[in-house]
Amino acid sequence: xxxxxxxxxxxxxxxxxxxxxxxxxxxxxxxxxxxxxxxxxxxxxxxxxxxxxxxxxxxxxxxxxxxxxxxxxxxxxxxxxxxxxxxxxxxxxxxxxxxxxxxxxxxxxxxxxxxxxxxxxxxxxxxxxxxxxxxxxxxxxxxxxxxxxxxxxxxxxxxxxxxxxxxxxxxxxxxxxxxxxxxxxxxxxxxxxxxxxxxxxxxxxxxxxxxxxxxxxxxxxxxxxxxxxxxxxxxxxxxxxx
Numbered sequence: 001x002x003x004x005x006x007x008x009x010x011x012x013x014x015x016x017x018x019x020x021x022x023x024x025x026x027x028x029x030x031x032x033x034x035x036x037x038x039x040x041x042x043x044x045x046x047x048x049x050x051x052x053x054x055x056x057x058x059x060x061x062x063x064x065x066x067x068x069x070x071x072x073x074x075x076x077x078x079x080x081x082x083x084x085x086x087x088x089x090x091x092x093x094x095x096x097x098x099x100x101x102x103x104x105x106x107x108x109x110x111x112x113x114x115x116x117x118x119x120x121x122x123x124x125x126x127x128x129x130x131x132x133x134x135x136x137x138x139x140x141x142x143x144x145x146x147x148x149x150x151x152x153x154x155x156x157x158x159x160x161x162x163x164x165x166x167x168x169x170x171x172x173x174x175x176x177x178x179x180x181x182x183x184x185x186x187x188x189x190x191x192x193x194x195x196x197x198x199x200x201x202x203x204x205x206x207x208x209x210x211x212x213x214x215x216x217x218x219x220x221x222x223x224x225x226x227x228x229x230x231x232x233x234x235x236x237x238x239x240x241x242x
Contacts, residue, residue, distance in 0.1 A: 015046035055213020129200035144206030177208035
């Protein structure tokens with residue numbers, strides 16, 4: 001099996017570019033105001049695409065080996081996930097600390113962070129609804145994705161290694177979760193843009209997207225049997241619905 005899927009790598013690149021443009025679409029001024037120069041509406045949605053892609057790739061790579069009873073495989077899996085996310089997370093955290101110390105973060109100071117906040121940031125718990133003040137505002141995504149990895153054996157059991165009906169019901173539950181996030185009223189730039197660690201919704205958003213990715217992987221063979229026209233219609237419908 002190939003180590004990566006070239007088409008998905010391209011999708012990741014496009015999604016990452018959109019997210020970067022979205023976050024730099026506004027300049028935060030020192031007086032507390034903002035200067036918008038190329039705002040990108042709904043530019044946060046590729047984050048949810050990343051959660052789904054993550055679920056799909058985990059299903060492809062670990063669909064048969066990562067089970068609830070195989071603790072050794074689970075430990076190796078988590079170690080690889082931490083090794084993939086944590087170095088970049090830690091490096092960016094150091095840059096944010098340097099930014100605060102240099103007085104480039106407005107009124108933010110290191111005194112704002114309690115010991116609880118420091119431990120929570122160190123352990124990547126900012127997206128779990130534990131009321132941890134984030135050092136990096138965008139760290140919730142990596143934190144919530146790590147929560148999906150912790151639940152991966154259970155989610156794989158309910159999607160990849162069970163009947164299509166159980167997989168379908170699990171996917172439906174994930175859609176209900178996404179709907180709950182969208183109507184929570186916590187969205188920053190849109191209904192689904194829930195990022196605050198003061199609720200469990202960011203974690204639910206990541207786990208639901210991850211689960212949908214697993215379900216899509218499970219149904220991939222079935223979808224592949226459809227004609228090219230049917231696949232195009234399904235893709236257009238899903239895009240319009242989203």
